[in-house]
Amino acid sequence: xxxxxxxxxxxxxxxxxxxxxxxxxxxxxxxxxxxxxxxxxxxxxxxxxxxxxxxxxxxxxxxxxxxxxxxxxxxxxxxxxxxxxxxxxxxxxxxxxxxxxxxxxxxxxxxxxxxxxxxxxxxxxxxxxxxxxxxxxxxxxxxxxxxxxxxxxxxxxxxxxxxxxxxxxxxxxxxxxxxxxxxxxxxxxxxxxxxxxxxxxxxxxxxxxxxxxxxxxxxxxxxxxxxxxxxxxxxxxxxxxxxxxxxxxxxxxxxxxxxxxxxxxxxxxxxxxxxxxxxxxxxxxxxxxxxxxxxxxxxxxxxxxxxx
Numbered sequence: 384x385x386x387x388x389x390x391x392x393x394x395x396x397x398x399x400x401x402x403x404x405x406x407x408x409x410x411x412x413x414x415x416x417x418x419x420x421x422x423x424x425x426x427x428x429x430x431x432x433x434x435x436x437x438x439x440x441x442x443x444x445x446x447x448x449x450x451x452x453x454x455x456x457x458x459x460x461x462x463x464x465x466x467x468x469x470x471x472x473x474x475x476x477x478x479x480x481x482x483x484x485x486x487x488x489x490x491x492x493x494x495x496x497x498x499x500x501x502x503x504x505x506x507x508x509x510x511x512x513x514x515x516x517x518x519x520x521x522x523x524x525x526x527x528x529x530x531x532x533x534x535x536x537x538x539x540x541x542x543x544x545x546x547x548x549x550x551x552x553x554x555x556x557x558x559x560x561x562x563x564x565x566x567x568x569x570x571x572x573x574x575x576x577x578x579x580x581x582x583x584x585x586x587x588x589x590x591x592x593x594x595x596x597x598x599x600x601x602x603x604x605x606x607x608x609x610x611x612x613x614x615x616x617x618x619x620x621x622x623x624x625x626x627x628x629x630x631x632x633x634x635x636x637x638x639x640x641x642x643x644x645x646x647x648x649x650x651x652x653x654x655x656x657x658x659x660x661x662x663x664x665x666x667x668x669x670x671x672x673x674x675x676x677x678x679x680x681x682x683x684x685x686x687x688x689x690x691x
Contacts (some may be wrong), residue, residue, distance in 0.1 A: 388681050389424040391444075394431045397453060403670060404429075408677070413440075427677060432457035432474060433610065433639070438464065449680050452690070453673055455479060455660070458583040458610060462690050472690040473676040477533065479665035484537030486659035487578055487608045490632035491526075491542075494604050494653045495519055495576070522546045527574030529567065529590070530581025531559055534608065538578050550574070553581065571598035576606060583610035593618035596628050604630045608659045611636040623649050634659045 389409040392400060404410050411418045411425065417440075418425060425444050430436065432454040438461070441447060450465055452474040465472050493499050496518045504510060526542045528535045528551040539549045539561055549561040552570040556563065564570035567590070571577050577599050579591060591605065591614040599605060605628060607614055616637040622628040632653040639657055646652060675687040 388426045389421055390427045390429060390677070391418055391421075391425045392429045393437070394434055397429060397431060400429060400453070400670070400673070403674065404677075427451055427680065429453060429673065430460070433459055435459045436461060436465075441465075441468075441470070449473070449677070451673055451676055451680075453669055455669075456582065456610065457690055458612075460690075466691070471680070471686060473672075473680075473686050473688055474690050475669040475672040476688055478668035478672065479660035479662065480533035481537050482662045482665050483534050483580075483608050483659040484541055486634060486655070487534075487538050487580070487606055488541045488545075490606050490608070490634065490653055490655070491576055491578075491604065492521075494606075494630045494632045495521060495524070499653060523548060525550070525573060525575045527551065527564065527570040527577045528561075529553070529570070529577065529579045530609065531557060531561075532580065532582065535578075535580040538580055538608075547576075568595055568598045571595045571603070572600075574599065574603065576604045579605070579607040579609045579613050581609055581613065583613050588612050589615045591615060591619075593622070596622045599628060601627055602629045604632065606632045608634045611639065611641075620645070620649050623651055 387407065387409045389411065390404060391411045391413055393413045395414045398412065401410050411421050422444055423446060426446050427449040428447060429451050432452045433456060436459055447470065450460060450470055450472045452460060452472060455475050455478060457472065457474045460472055462472050497516055501516060524547040526547045526549050528539050528549065530553050531551045535551060539551065542549050550564055550570060550573065551559065551561055552564040552567050564573065593615055596605065596618055619631055623631055630651040634655045635657050646654060672688055679686050
């Protein structure tokens with residue numbers, strides 16, 4: 384066994400964490416090969432919450448004591464399953480929701496005012512004296528927010544400040560400054576823009592169904608800054624191709640990284656590679672919480688941000 388606690392980092396894009404963990408821990412990286420020889424040593428697993436937890440791997444690590452989720456979302460982690468096995472789970476809440484809301488607003492602006500399309504047209508030499516792009520104003524734009532948690536509330540505040548009219552829907556009532564629609568379909572029908580900002584769970588996979596997309600309609604804009612699994616992606620692509628949805632602005636996808644060929648012929652899309660919450664400040668905040676949770680666990684102190 385090693386003298387320092389051993390930690391297994393699961394996803395390749397979390398590799399930069401190694402530099403911050405090496406001083407206090409023995410670090411293994413799953414993508415470099417299954418940790419067969421270190422199986423008896425590993426005591427904590429560092430994961431990104433959008434990826435499904437490898438339960439078979441967990442069951443092969445007899446000394447595993449902690450699942451440390453680097454991100455705020457932990458939808459890929461079966462928390463109840465972990466709890467039944469005495470495995471606490473931590474995450475990084477309240478760190479990047481304002482940044483995600485900023486990105487959502489940027490997607491609305493880009494799609495409605497055709498900003499990226501204008502950039503491409505100018506660079507292609509399509510700006511001529513007799514060519515002028517006319518776009519809808521944001522004034523009185525009806526924005527429906529799906530899920531009024533930290534991200535949803537931050538999106539609503541920004542939209543309201545830009546003279547948009549805000550409504551929302553979620554499965555549970557809550558005190559809010561904006562009216563709650565009777566159903567998701569009604570919210571979509573009465574919105575020009577539908578922003579998906581809710582937590583992903585197994586029971587809401589495909590929440591934004593073909594029927595919801597149809598209710599949003601041929602002039603509607605769908606924005607997703609939550610999780611790709613919340614949207615029926617096949618139905619979305621079909622609707623965009625058939626002109627039954629006006630535009631989709633997506634930061635998250637059903638499978639990530641998404642296959643660019645899947646979107647090559649899909650019109651009226653603004654796509655970003657899951658970067659809504661990826662600011663320098665947010666990453667620093669998530670790193671700080673990760674380090675605090677790890678040190679608290681191995682020093683026998685209460686965890687800083689446990690799930691549940």
